[in-house]
Amino acid sequence: MADQAQLIPGTLDLLILKAVSLGPLHGYAVLLRLEQISGGALLVEQGALYPALFRLVRQKLLKASWGTSENNRRAKFYELTAKGHKRLREETEGWNRVASVMADILAIQSLTLDSLTGSSLAAQPEEI
């Protein structure tokens, strides 16, 4: 349970930072932007967005101000602070590094698997 709770907010925070980095957005628009840029691949439960947003505001990565949305409704708009920009850069780099290392590891394993024709080894990655 603990693993899940840490994983999702972590990724969600980064995604929100990315979405907002393209321009100020209100909460619902953040959600739309996430759906749009992920091509609908990432599904976030709508309410879960707000705890994350408030957390980011409290960490001074985002700042919020009330405004009027394109639907002519009152909404709170979020934009990145300088600290938020910095964090986004760092997290993106970190994520890319992890992703490339993961990709490399996975590439090597599939190679090894190809060259070795043993079924006993094939089960191992799951255990690890």
Add this chain to the structure above:
Amino acid sequence: MRLLASLRSLCSTLFDRSRADDEMEEELRSHIQHRADDLERSGLSRAEAERRARIEFGSYVRYKEESREAFGSRFIEILNQDVRFALRILRKSPGFTIAAVLTLTLAIGANAVVFGVLDSLVLRPLNVPQTESLYGVENTDGSGWQSYPNYLDLRDRNHSFESLAAIKMIFAGMDTGNDPTPATGWATSGNYFDVLKIHPYLGRFFHASDEYGPNSAPYLVLGYDCWHTRFHDDPAVLGHSVLLNKHSFTIIGVAPPEFRGTLLFIPPAFYMPIVNQEQVDGESILNARGINNREVFDMLGHLKAGVTPAQAISDLNSIGASLEKTYPKEVSNTGFVLGRPGLYVFARPAGAFVAGLMLLAGLILLAACANLGGLFAAHTADRGREVALRLALGSSRKRILRQLLTEAVLISLAGGALGILGGVVLLRRLSTWQPFAAAPIHLPITLDAKIYVVALALALVSGFLFGIVPVRQVLRANPYEIVKAGSATRFGRRITVRDVLLVIQIAICGVLVTSSMVAVRGLERSLHSDLGFDPGNTMTLGTDLAMAGYRGDAVPVMQRRIVDAIATIPGAKHVALVNNYPPLVDTAGNTENVFKNETSDLRQSNVAAAPYRYEVSPGYFDAAATTLLAGRDLTWSDDKSAPPVAVVNRYFANRMFGPVTGAVGRFFKLQDGTRVQVVGVVENGKYMSLTEDQEAAMFLPFLQSPPASQSFVVVRSTRDPQELASAMRSKLHELDAGLVVDTQTWNSLLDVVLFPSRVATMSLGVMGVMGAMLSITGIFGMAAYSVSKRLKELGIRVALGAQRREVLHAALGRAVKLLALGSAAGLVLGLLATRVLAFIVYQATPRDPFVLAGVVLVMLLLGLLATWIPAQRALSVSPLMLLREE
């Protein structure tokens, strides 16, 4: 003020929080509306769109809750919940709550009182401006005594002080019109108030410019308290005159209420210029420079800006050296130190004493924390099932600990508040307490915010201290085991933190009990020590003839008439007079330098001894019951026309002449060169304080000494003291109705000398009793708890035929073992601590069988008392009842 501000800020945060809450709500709703807009555009009806939007949003309440937590606004809410829950729990176990709060009340109260005294006496500077540069000029022994001419030289020749003021204590009969009553005031140099940079409450102060030589400035400034009590806050007293020892002084001003002089525990009733001192004292101090004329009590002043204390000391020392060179017979320069004015020579012992008390009070608090820690651990263990259930239902351990800590803090706050309340009441009593009827001494205790803050902080810290004791229990708890096995299962290990805490607590209590025993024994010994005289069966009569206008040679004549008159009272066996003060009265005593007979150069470096000097009438040794070892008593014919003689004590004789018998008939020299013949030797005694090392003393005939208007008549009699005293007073009234007299037994005059050890004994006694109470509750708690936990086991034992002894052993063996261990540790530590006590308590010695036996006995009694009820309960176990209950 600060409290108000913080309250306001709390309110505004709460207010902001509710606004933030509203905003959050609005934002979440706005999201749902936006989503509904989109859904509506895709063809749904508005109502259906909103319904779908709400469903898609997920659990609104949950996300709102999470959002709030993310926003950081949950703290107050959780606190609120915890407090309410804690209150409910505490109300459910009133015994536990009351025990815990009372324990803490005692401990915090003790600490508040001791800290209040420490703060008032030691920590807080005098209530005058710029105390950081204000210093008293003191001799290396910590006293400030100086002769007036020396003071003038030091004042005028130093380059370090803005100016130096001098003060001298004055005891005078103050007469506002036919009501002479004794009053204590200060004769000060004219610049005193200007040096201190303070301003009058009413009228004006006197200044250096008012002084035009001896008796030129008959002005009087009243202390605020004196103005309040004797003059009823009447502003019209300005310009009126009062009589001080029959001399008229004009009231020119009133000192401000917050200024109570520069000696903390004697607030002066009045201030008068020191140049007029002769009118009140009867004898001028303005011209005599000698070592025996050091009448100035203290000098004080502000250092000039940029001058360091070290520079000032070397400046003063160079003046001292040059004075010694110029006046080798009068001045011996022992060096100067700078001190904080306020306590002077008493600063070190008082500071050490109060610091020692603070330490003991801290120990009490520690013992209380150990006690409460044990209580809390037991309490938590009893709630094992509840905690386990909450854990099983998904509560986080952090949350449970937070809740437990809230309980601890609530208790500490309640205990702290009650403790402060009690402490403040006690401190107020102390501040109005006058320990001696005769002397105007009081404890300068004023309450300030610091006391409250410190007490509250102590309460909170101890709350956390005992609150974290059960933490490990909770962290290790395995909910499944506990729920399965039921509440009887132990929740925690077998050798628990509680056992350790109990041993620590009992050890601390042992230290306290041992210290108080040592102090009691010390006091008892000092009451029965060999004083060199017998204060029992005596009555003394103190008079100051100067208050009735006697001067010069009229004084000894009148004094002889008084002695003769009192001798005619039936039952007065021996009557004698002693100038100034008898030994051990009001810690007053004069020493005088003496020289060997063959010394001709009477410079200070040739001094052979500095005995106490007493000027007595013939018959004094009989009246005081001092044993004459060799030679003869003084006689009435040892007067001005006879050659100077003296009776000395054994120590003096041994130091100057060798064996006692060889001393009689030998000569020594006084500072002024007078050759004095020793005619008798008496036993040694105590002169200034009970704890002093043996000192030399000499007794000179008062008829051969300069007249001293203040004297005591000592009467030895077996008559009823009250009767005798009134007979003496009426005799004196017959002689001169204007005499101010004070009759007391010598024993009651010893009060001042005994004061330190009495206070020490009293405070240590209170600490000891508190320690004992804490250990009783501690042992009782532990024993009662272990009996109640094991009732079933005990019942089975009884059912299987266990004897009473075995049952008791099973039920209480552990408690008794812990008690023995703790007591032994406490006894050893306490005996080690007596070294520290030796500072305050007369003859504090750890090698005292009475103390050892006493401590063992007390601890045994405590153990018995505390385990009595649990033992009864264990013995009354009925297996049938228990089995039926299951």
